[in-house]
Amino acid sequence: MTSLHTGSTKIIKSSSNKIITIDRLFDLLLETLGEQFWWPARSKWELLIGAVLVQNTNWTNVSLSLKNLAHRTDFSPKAIRELTNQELQTLIRPSGFFNNKSRALEGILSWTETFNDDFSRLKAVPTDKIRKSLLQIKGVGPETADVIVVYLLDRPVFIADAYARRLFTLLGKETKSYEELQGIVHLSPSFNGTKANELHALIDVYGKQYLRKNTKEIGFLAGYKLDQLLD
DNA sequence: GGCCAGGACACCA
C-alpha cells in the first residue's frame, strides 16, 4: 500500500498538467452539498455491519437488513455469533449477495474477537496493519477495509471507490483500479479522520447525483464546471 | 421490464 496520509504533495495533476488540490476539491464539494453526517449508524457494530451490507447495494436495501438485525440481535456481537449462517442470511436477504455477505460478517466478527470486541485496543495498532488484517477476511476488499478504517477508527485514508474514480476521470485522472487512484490521491495534513469521512460522503453524494452510469450532463461544483476547476 | 446500487472474488489467459 502506498502512504495515504503522510503529507506528501497534495495535488491532482490532470493529463494537461493542470492542477486542483484535494483541499479545494473538498471545499467546493462541501460548499455545494453541505455537511453529510455519515455514517448513519447508532453504534460501531451497526456501522461495521452496514459497511459490509452496502457493498454494491443501495442504502434503502441495507436499511431493511439493518432493521431485521436490530430487531433480532440489537447488533450485539454475541447475539449475532449465535445465529446460524442460515438465520443470518435470512435477516440480511434484502441487501442481496447474502451468501457472500453472511460469510463476510462472520469473518468480521471473528476479527473483532481477536481483540476481545474492544475497539479501543486497536488504538496503538498502525493503520497498515489493521488494513491488512481486514483484507484477509473473505468478502472484505480494499474499499470496505478503508471504510472501516475511516468510519470506525477515525483515521484519515482516501477511499478510492467507483464514484471517486468517475469524478477523477472527469478531472483528467483516469484510473483503472482502486489501488491506482489511491496511489495518486494523497490527503493533505489538514485531513483528520473526520475530514476524510466527510470527503468520502461528499464524493458519493455528489456521484449519486451527477456521476451515475448513464448520466450525460455533468453537474457543477459551487458554480464551476468540473473542467473549470483545473487551474 | 431493464437498469442500477456507498464491491468482492473466482476463473481465465
Add this chain to the structure above:
DNA sequence: TGGTGTCATGGC
C-alpha cells in the same frame, strides 16, 4: 495483473 462473469435484492 488485467479482463470478465457471478453473486441477489428492491426501487425507480
